[in-house]
Structures are given as structure tokens and as C-alpha cells.
Amino acid sequence: MSAADTPAAPILTAQGLVKRFGRVVALSGADLELYPGEVLAVIGDNGAGKSSLIKCLSGAMMPDEGVIELDGQAVHFRRPQDARAAGIETVYQTLAVAPALDIAANMFLGREKRRPGPLGSILRMIDKPGMRRSAQEAVQKLGIATIQNMNQAVETLSGGQRQAVAVARAAAFGSKVVILDEPTAALGVKESGLVLQMIRDLRENGLPVILISHNMPHVFEVADRIHVQRLGRRVAVIKPDEYSMSDAVAIMTGAATVAGGA
Amino acid sequence: MAVDVVAADDTDDQEIAADAGQEQGRGNLVSSIQSVLHRYPALSPALVLLAAYVVFTFLGDGRFARLDTTGRMLQQTAVVGVLAIGQTIIVLTAGIDLSIGVIAIFSHLFMARLAMNNGWPSILALLAGFVAATLFGTLNGALVSKVKLPPFIVTLGTLNIFVALGLIYSQAREISGDDLRGSGNGLLVWTGKTISFGSLRITTGVLMVVVLYAVFAYVLSNTAWGRHIYAVGDDADAAALAGIDVNRVKLSAYAVAGLIYGIGGWILLGRADTASTNNAGGANLDTITAVVIGGTSLFGGRGLIWGTLLGALIVTVYNTGLSLAGVNQDYRTLAIGILVIVAVAIDQWIRKARK
Numbered sequence: 001m002s003a004a005d006t007p008a009a010p011i012l013t014a015q016g017l018v019k020r021f022g023r024v025v026a027l028s029g030a031d032l033e034l035y036p037g038e039v040l041a042v043i044g045d046n047g048a049g050k051s052s053l054i055k056c057l058s059g060a061m062m063p064d065e066g067v068i069e070l071d072g073q074a075v076h077f078r079r080p081q082d083a084r085a086a087g088i089e090t091v092y093q094t095l096a097v098a099p100a101l102d103i104a105a106n107m108f109l110g111r112e113k114r115r116p117g118p119l120g121s122i123l124r125m126i127d128k129p130g131m132r133r134s135a136q137e138a139v140q141k142l143g144i145a146t147i148q149n150m151n152q153a154v155e156t157l158s159g160g161q162r163q164a165v166a167v168a169r170a171a172a173f174g175s176k177v178v179i180l181d182e183p184t185a186a187l188g189v190k191e192s193g194l195v196l197q198m199i200r201d202l203r204e205n206g207l208p209v210i211l212i213s214h215n216m217p218h219v220f221e222v223a224d225r226i227h228v229q230r231l232g233r234r235v236a237v238i239k240p241d242e243y244s245m246s247d248a249v250a251i252m253t254g255a256a257t258v259a260g261g262a
Numbered sequence: 263m264a265v266d267v268v269a270a271d272d273t274d275d276q277e278i279a280a281d282a283g284q285e286q287g288r289g290n291l292v293s294s295i296q297s298v299l300h301r302y303p304a305l306s307p308a309l310v311l312l313a314a315y316v317v318f319t320f321l322g323d324g325r326f327a328r329l330d331t332t333g334r335m336l337q338q339t340a341v342v343g344v345l346a347i348g349q350t351i352i353v354l355t356a357g358i359d360l361s362i363g364v365i366a367i368f369s370h371l372f373m374a375r376l377a378m379n380n381g382w383p384s385i386l387a388l389l390a391g392f393v394a395a396t397l398f399g400t401l402n403g404a405l406v407s408k409v410k411l412p413p414f415i416v417t418l419g420t421l422n423i424f425v426a427l428g429l430i431y432s433q434a435r436e437i438s439g440d441d442l443r444g445s446g447n448g449l450l451v452w453t454g455k456t457i458s459f460g461s462l463r464i465t466t467g468v469l470m471v472v473v474l475y476a477v478f479a480y481v482l483s484n485t486a487w488g489r490h491i492y493a494v495g496d497d498a499d500a501a502a503l504a505g506i507d508v509n510r511v512k513l514s515a516y517a518v519a520g521l522i523y524g525i526g527g528w529i530l531l532g533r534a535d536t537a538s539t540n541n542a543g544g545a546n547l548d549t550i551t552a553v554v555i556g557g558t559s560l561f562g563g564r565g566l567i568w569g570t571l572l573g574a575l576i577v578t579v580y581n582t583g584l585s586l587a588g589v590n591q592d593y594r595t596l597a598i599g600i601l602v603i604v605a606v607a608i609d610q611w612i613r614k615a616r617k
Contacts, residue, residue: 060503081505092503098496100563101489109493110505112486124485 009072011036011208012057012088012177017066019052026052027063028232034177039199039209041219044229045252050212051181053229057210058090058179059083070176081110089174091166093182099155103147104128104135106154107169138172139164141205142198160191167198171207178202179210184218196222216245228252299612303557303565306608307572310555314576318583326586329462335578336468341366341533342548343574344471344526346556347478348399348519349549350570354482355515356495356562357406357413361398362523363545364424369395369527371428374437374537377447384449392524398424399520406516407509421546428539439535453532467529474525479567491515495562551577551598555605559613576601 012034019027027049034040044050055061057068059077068075070086077083080090097106113127113134114120120127132150139147147161154162163183170178180199184192192215199222202209213219219226220240228236228251236251236258243251250256299306319327345362352359373391376382382390398420405416439451453467482488490511493501502508534541556573558565577598584594 080503084505098493098500098504098563100496101493105489105493106504109489109501112489114486123480124487126484126486126489128484 008036010034011071012210013067013069014053014057015067015069017053017056017063017068019049019056019061019063025232027056027066029066030229030233032057032227032234034208034210036208037203037206038224039203039211039222041211041213041223041226042229043213043216043219043226043248043252048229048252049232050229052232054090054179054181054210054212057083057177058088060090084173087174087176088179089170089177090179091163091170091181091183093185097154097162097166100153102151102153103139103157103165104132104150106165107131107135107138107150107172111173134172135168138168142168142171142201158191160187160194163187163191163195164198167195167202171198171202171205174207176207177210178207179212181212182214183211184213184215192218216248219248220245228258230254296612296614304569304572306612307556307569307576307605310605311572311576311579314579314583318579318587322583322586326583329460331582331586333461333463335575335582336464337533338582339574339578340465340467340471341526341530341542342545342552342577343571344474344529345523345542345545346549346552346570346574347474347567348522348526349553350556350558350565350567351478351482351491351515351522352413352519353550353553353558353560354491354495354562354565355512356498357512357515358417358550358560359402359413359516359519360417360546361402361421361424362519362526362549363542364421364428365395365398365520365523366526366530366545367539367542368398368424368428368431369524370531370534370541371432371437371537371539373450373527374442374447374531375432377450378437378441378445384447387447388450388528391527392521395524395527396517396520399523400513400517402520403513403516407512425539432537432539434539436536436538436540439531442537450528451532451535453529454535455532465532467532470525470529474522475567475571478522482567487511487514492563495564497563548574548577551602554602554609557605557609559609560606564613573605 010033014030014032017027017030030049030053042050052061056063059080059082062078075086098109108131113131115125115127119125135150154165183195187195196218199209199211211223223240226238226240226248227234230252251258325331345366349359349362369391372394373387376387376390377384402416402420405411406413442450453465453470455466456463457466482491490506493506494508494511498508530542531537552574553570555576556569558569580597580601581594584597
């Protein structure tokens with residue numbers, strides 16, 4: 001099931017990414033490969049450069065050095081919109097949903113659909129029923145049974161449901177890669193289960209996922225491969241069935257090393 | 263295996279849904295009122311307006327309920343009403359504009375003087391007034407979005423600057439409506455032209471205000487720009503991550519508000535029938551009062567433009583009603599002050615309904 005077993009070409013690669021903030025080096029030659037149809041977890045201690053790595057991939061930050069390739073083509077994202085246009089959708093830890101707007105509005109926030117004909121082109125009228133329908137479809141595709149009414153304001157949803165909306169949005173628009181930054185950090189057990197199931201569903205739908213998480217049980221539950229980031233670079237890529245959680249933590253903190261680790 | 267997991271999750275989902283249901287169910291009458299008011303933000307000002315109208319109708323000597331009184335109240339509300347559209351847009355972005363009134367004042371002085379003293383055709387003078395107001399609004403917007411200064415400070419500063427510009431430019435000289443009409447510039451005071459429906463007398467300016475409310479109600483709820491105004495005020499970081507250019511939305515909000523103040527200047531010129539730096543003195547704070555009573559949150563992201571119109575009308579209705587009931591000016595001001603505080607308290611209470 002894991003595509004990492006097959007020597008398929010990676011869909012997204014990063015090579016030698018360097019990012020400095022003054023004298024602080026956030027990334028010192030970080031690499032990453034993501035293969036089609038896999039869930040790649042990225043773990044690392046605070047300050048290991050996980051966020052910077054992800055921000056480079058999602059266009060929120062530009063690396064000082066290094067190459068990012070999507071489908072074998074070098075890409076240069078200047079803004080999150082560039083990454084999004086290329087098919088990389090990111091769900092940020094801070095959720096990026098507007099609480100007072102309804103689910104459908106949030107789903108299409110920043111890329112509203114317009115009505116066809118003069119209503120859309122001259123009066124700039126947005127297609128509310130159409131967006132509501134698409135939102136409903138996206139939510140149904142991910143099997144989120146608790147969200148029924150697309151006119152509901154996001155603030156009336158639980159934390160897990162909000163996260164579900166954000167993931168559904170990413171899934172609906174992400175044509176190549178979905179990046180989830182700490183999606184279960186603020187959630188309870190049940191809600192985390194819902195989000196982990198959504199991650200599996202994304203993989204079933206053929207979308208590769210990069211999952212950044214501190215939560216080892218969650219990582220080991222859904223990841224096909226685990227990218228370990230330490231001191232601004234990748235120190236190992238391990239498979240969850242070959243290593244234990246304590247091994248992973250040891251590698252993460254530098255207490256252990258992996259032969260052949262990058 | 264996947265099927266099992268899905269099934270297990272479904273029961274979880276139902277439990278979560280049940281939890282949510284219980285929370286709502288816990289609510290008695292009070293909290294369901296709370297949640298209805300939360301869902302329809304214009305409902306509470308509408309009820310307040312209705313109640314005030316009914317009370318004043320039975321309280322006084324019958325003058326309040328007459329159509330000519332209604333017409334007069336609508337005319338009195340026109341200037342604050344139109345300016346409050348701009349204030350609402352800015353407050354929705356979590357900003358505030360203290361320079362509203364003075365922008366309108368400058369623009370109406372500018373229109374009148376260009377036409378009278380510089381001999382511009384009235385249509386060009388009118389457009390120049392709109393352009394000036396839009397530029398002033400854009401300046402506010404640039405200071406807020408580019409220089410990243412707090413809107414309160416920016417508009418406090420520009421308030422003084424625009425007041426001074428108005429005084430310097432006009433040399434504190436007034437231009438009367440008769441002068442404008444006499445010189446063939448009737449267009450500039452056209453907004454004060456009376457339209458009668460029996461004893462209900464309104465002005466073209468009043469109609470323009472209603473049309474503008476309809477236009478901006480449409481724009482705010484049915485265009486992407488309108489949605490972005492709400493999103494930026496609701497959570498600017500979330501809006502930026504969703505791909506919205508927050509600075510551009512803010513800049514455009516202040517610019518559009520500026521244009522509205524320019525139109526407000528035209529309506530002011532018709533209403534006052536004179537171009538004077540003394541006009542519309544209290545407009546700044548009155549628009550904020552209207553916005554707040556209308557249920558728009560000063561923290562941004564929440565509110566309806568129609569609520570603002572209702573808020574502006576409530577102030578006029580209170581003033582007129584109390585005045586006709588023989589309450590003197592000092593106590594009327596006191597009453598409006600209490601009204602504002604009660605409105606904000608109710609707004610907070612409604613917001614607490616859903617967390």
C-alpha cells in the first residue's frame with residue numbers, strides 16, 4: 001500500500017534548502033522527498049526547522065538557497081497563492097478559518113466562484129448556491145457526517161469539525177499535495193480520530209500528504225514514512241513498522257543515529 | 263479494515279453531534295432568544311426601532327406619528343446615514359474612522375468653491391469633490407495598511423489635518439444654496455430637492471441614501487470583495503493564509519469609504535443648503551453611534567449594513583420623540599448615551615451566546 005516501496009518518481013522534492021534569520025539558521029541544507037500516494041510524517045524537536053521547511057514548501061517563506069521541485073519541475077513560490085495554484089494546499093496550525101463566516105464561505109475564502117453570465121461578470125455576484133453545493137460535496141467525500149449545514153458559521157463548530165472544514169478545503173483544492181501542520185494538536189481523542197481518518201481518506205483518494213506532528217502515536221498510526229528533522233536538516237527517514245516510537249524520539253533528539261540517514 | 267474504521271468513526275461523530283445538541287438543548291428561552299439575535303444581527307435594532315416608534319406614538323400629543331414628522335426624521339438622518347455606510351465598512355475590517363465628517367465637509371466645500379469661485383461646470387466640481395474625498399480615504403487606508411498605524415491614531419491625525427485643510431481652503435467663508443442656484447450650479451444642491459408623497463416630504467438625498475444602502479448591502483454580501491471585508495475584520499491572519507491580500511482589502515475599504523463620504527458631502531450640501539465648515543460637526547461620533555446601535559461589532563467581522571441604517575434612525579427617533587414629549591436637549595443627549603452603552607452590552611451578551 002505504501003507507495004514508498006515502489007521506486008516511483010517523487011512528486012515533491014526539496015534539496016539543500018537553507019533559510020537564515022539574521023544569525024539564526026533555521027534550515028541548513030534540508031532535503032525532503034514525497035512520493036505519490038503516501039503519508040509522510042515530519043517530526044522534529046522545537047527549533048529543528050519543521051515549520052521553516054513546511055513554509056518553504058507552502059510558499060509562506062522563500063528559502064535562501066536550495067531547489068524545490070514539483071513533478072520534476074523546479075518551482076519558486078513567492079506567496080502561498082503560488083503554491084496553491086501549483087496544487088499544494090496547506091492546512092495551518094492556526095486553522096486559517098474565519099469564525100464568523102459560514103462553512104461554504106470559508107471553503108471558498110479567497111477564491112470565490114462567480115455566477116455565470118452578466119450577474120457574475122458585471123455585477124460580480126458570487127455563486128452562493130454553487131459554492132454551498134461544492135462545499136457539501138467536499139465534506140461528504142471525506143465522510144464528515146457531523147457537518148450538515150453549510151450555512152453554519154464556523155464558530156458554532158467544535159475544534160475537530162473546524163479542522164475538518166480546513167482539511168476538506170485543502171482536499172477539495174489540493175490537486176497534488178496536501179500539507180497538514182499539527183492538525184491534531186488542539187483536539188481531543190475523538191476529534192483526533194476523525195482527522196486521522198480524513199488523512200487516510202486523502203491517501204485513498206490518491207493525494208499524498210505531509211503531516212507535521214508532535215504526537216508520536218498519531219504519526220505512527222497514519223504515516224507510511226517518517227522524516228526526522230534535526231538542527232535544520234533531515235537526519236533520517238524511517239518506516240513506522242521498523243522503528244519504535246522511542247527510537248524515533250531518540251533520533252529526533254540526537255541520542256541515536258540511523259545508518260544511511262541523509 | 264477501512265470500512266470498520268469509518269463505521270467506528272461514525273458513532274463518534276454522532277456522539278459529538280449529540281454533545282452539541284445537548285449544549286443547545288440546555289438553553290431555555292433566554293438562550294434561544296440569544297441565538298436567534300446572534301443569527302440575525304439586524305433584528306435587535308429593528309425591534310428597538312419598532313418599540314421606540316410605538317412608545318413615542320402613544321407617549322406624546324400625536325405629533326410624532328404624523329407623516330410629516332416621519333419625513334423630517336428621514337431628512338435629518340440622511341447625512342449621518344450615508345456617512346455611516348463608510349464607517350460600517352471600515353468597522354467591519356476592525357478599523358475605525360474619526361475623520362468621516364471632516365472629509366465630507368471638505369468635499370462639500372471643495373465642490374461649492376470650485377463651482378462658484380473657480381467657475382468649474384457643476385458636474386466637474388461634483389466629481390472633483392468625490393475624487394478629493396476618495397483620495398483622503400485612500401490616504402487613511404495607506405497609513406493603516408502600508409505604514410501599519412492603528413486606524414484610531416491615523417484618523418485622529420487626519421481628522422485634524424482635514425479640518426485645517428477645510429478651514430484654510432475655504433477661509434471660513436460660506437457659500438449659500440441661493441448663490442449656487444443663482445449661478446447655475448443647482449446640481450450641487452439637487453440632493454436637497456423635496457419630493458412629496460402627500461404629507462410625507464423627503465428629499466432626493468434621502469432616496470440616494472436608501473439606494474446606497476441597497477447597493478452596499480449587495481456588495482457586502484454578494485461579492486468576493488464584501489466577503490473579504492468580513493474575513494479581514496474577523497481574523498486577518500486567517501484571511502491572509504486563505505490567500506486574501508489583507509492590505510489591499512483594507513486600503514480599498516478606506517478608499518471606497520472615502521468615495522461614500524464624497525457622496526455624503528453632496529447630500530450634506532443639499533441638506534444644509536450651504537457650504538460651511540460648521541456643517542455636520544457631530545457626524546464622526548454619530549456614525550459610530552449608528553454603527554454600534556446597529557449591531558456591528560467594533561472588533562470587526564460581524565454586522566449588517568442595514569443594522570447601521572436602523573441605528574441611525576433609532577438615534578433620530580429617540581431625539582425627535584423625546585423632544586416632542588417635551589424632554590430638553592440635555593436629557594436627550596443623556597438618553598442617547600445610555601442607549602449606546604445598552605446596545606454594546608446587548609451585543610456582548612449576544613456574542614457570548616455562541617462560543
